[in-house]
Amino acid sequence: MQPSAAPYHDWNERIEAECYRPVTRCSVIREAGSKRIVNALSWMSFNFGPTLMVWLETEAPGTYEAILAADRESAARLDGHGNALAMPYHHPILPLSTDRDRRTEVRWGVADFRRRFGREPEGMWLPETAVDSATLDVLAEEGIRFTVLAPHQVDPVPSDGLPGLYVTPGGHEIALFVYDGALSHGVAFGDLLEDGVAWANLMIGDEDAPKLRSMATDGETFGHHHKFGEMGLASAVVEVQAHPRVRLENYASFLAREGVSHEVRLVEPSAWSCAHGVERWRADCGCRADSSSETSQAWRGPLRSALEWLADGLHEVFEREGAGHFDDPWAARDAYGAVVGTGHAPRGRRGALLEMERNALRLFTSCAWFFDDVGGLEPRQVLSYAARAIELAGADGLRLETGFLKRLEEAVSNRPEIGSAADVYRRDAEARRSAGAALGMERAGGEAL
Numbered sequence: 001m002q003p004s005a006a007p008y009h010d011w012n013e014r015i016e017a018e019c020y021r022p023v024t025r026c027s028v029i030r031e032a033g034s035k036r037i038v039n040a041l042s043w044m045s046f047n048f049g050p051t052l053m054v055w056l057e058t059e060a061p062g063t064y065e066a067i068l069a070a071d072r073e074s075a076a077r078l079d080g081h082g083n084a085l086a087m088p089y090h091h092p093i094l095p096l097s098t099d100r101d102r103r104t105e106v107r108w109g110v111a112d113f114r115r116r117f118g119r120e121p122e123g124m125w126l127p128e129t130a131v132d133s134a135t136l137d138v139l140a141e142e143g144i145r146f147t148v149l150a151p152h153q154v155d156p157v158p159s160d161g162l163p164g165l166y167v168t169p170g171g172h173e174i175a176l177f178v179y180d181g182a183l184s185h186g187v188a189f190g191d192l193l194e195d196g197v198a199w200a201n202l203m204i205g206d207e208d209a210p211k212l213r214s215m216a217t218d219g220e221t222f223g224h225h226h227k228f229g230e231m232g233l234a235s236a237v238v239e240v241q242a243h244p245r246v247r248l249e250n251y252a253s254f255l256a257r258e259g260v261s262h263e264v265r266l267v268e269p270s271a272w273s274c275a276h277g278v279e280r281w282r283a284d285c286g287c288r289a290d291s292s293s294e295t296s297q298a299w300r301g302p303l304r305s306a307l308e309w310l311a312d313g314l315h316e317v318f319e320r321e322g323a324g325h326f327d328d329p330w331a332a333r334d335a336y337g338a339v340v341g342t343g344h345a346p347r348g349r350r351g352a353l354l355e356m357e358r359n360a361l362r363l364f365t366s367c368a369w370f371f372d373d374v375g376g377l378e379p380r381q382v383l384s385y386a387a388r389a390i391e392l393a394g395a396d397g398l399r400l401e402t403g404f405l406k407r408l409e410e411a412v413s414n415r416p417e418i419g420s421a422a423d424v425y426r427r428d429a430e431a432r433r434s435a436g437a438a439l440g441m442e443r444a445g446g447e448a449l
């Protein structure tokens, strides 16, 4: 239960109702009052985080099916190139991940994509478009052919909207599409969604339009950040479809037909939502959600170091104990990506060790650092993963928890009544224990009846 999402139970439920569901079935009113229903995802590149897909699959099956259908329909129309892009599994800032975690996150993301969409992914969306050369090396090695970046992340930006060709330090090639910054900003933060026809004309109306024009925003822009924004989106889609000289397609289809030749350098590390490289996810760089407030984000550094220290300790346990359960523990962790989230985990200690590693990976979900205070919902979420991983660590759990709490003391909230991340961790753990005890009593009562 997340009270800030009221009247909904939690934020997944609320945004499903405000955005994910409406986007897959938008009404477009045409002249003469005729109404057409459009699945906007059938007409644009999109990506959904695997962890959100796990939730949608059981909690919003109609929307889940419409997302899969959008990929199938677009693939049928565009010579096999579907609209869906893959994503690293837990939305980490990959330039800040260890080499091993970076590889696992990409492999799990690819495995999850393959299982859901029934095909190999061609593109991968990077969380916060956070990129460096090591990240692109892994993507290319794992078979990914392109990603999408902001204009300030490549040098030079190729002309005519064309993608850039990047050669990784490992000698692999990957295409980098660069979205139109002004247009994307106008949709996310301006008023372009209020009139889909005017928006479409801005994209396709000018005589010297580039060969490729693309834009990128948070999916939640459509209906969550902008109420009824999905209607503007759908009406722009219908307008562009009707234009005789414009082809409405996706990145994969464009790349397959046109190829890529303009070599570019990377501005690294960089991301679309921090002007200081990737500092937003480890330092008090000045980026924050509410720029009108004078809050400090000095908690970001200690939160990350504490989690990195804990993850190292968990990996030691996994390697030591895992040696008795798996031929190669790290290969077993990578392979777990094919079944994680399906309820088909191995039983016993093997399963517990893999679940411990899953929780160790999701400690680095990027939203924990994105917002302004360590007492917020997102840092509390990763602290609950930490608590779960510690539970699964067995005999080492107590030692790890003690060391972790000591480090969390350094991550201090802006609000004195919240205290430090260690206080947050202890309070939430206590609340979970009493909720568990209450549930236990209910169960016991049921059995007595």
Ligand SMILES: [Zn+2]
Binding pocket: 273, 274, 275, 276, 277, 279, 280, 285, 286, 287
């Ligand atoms: Zn920043």
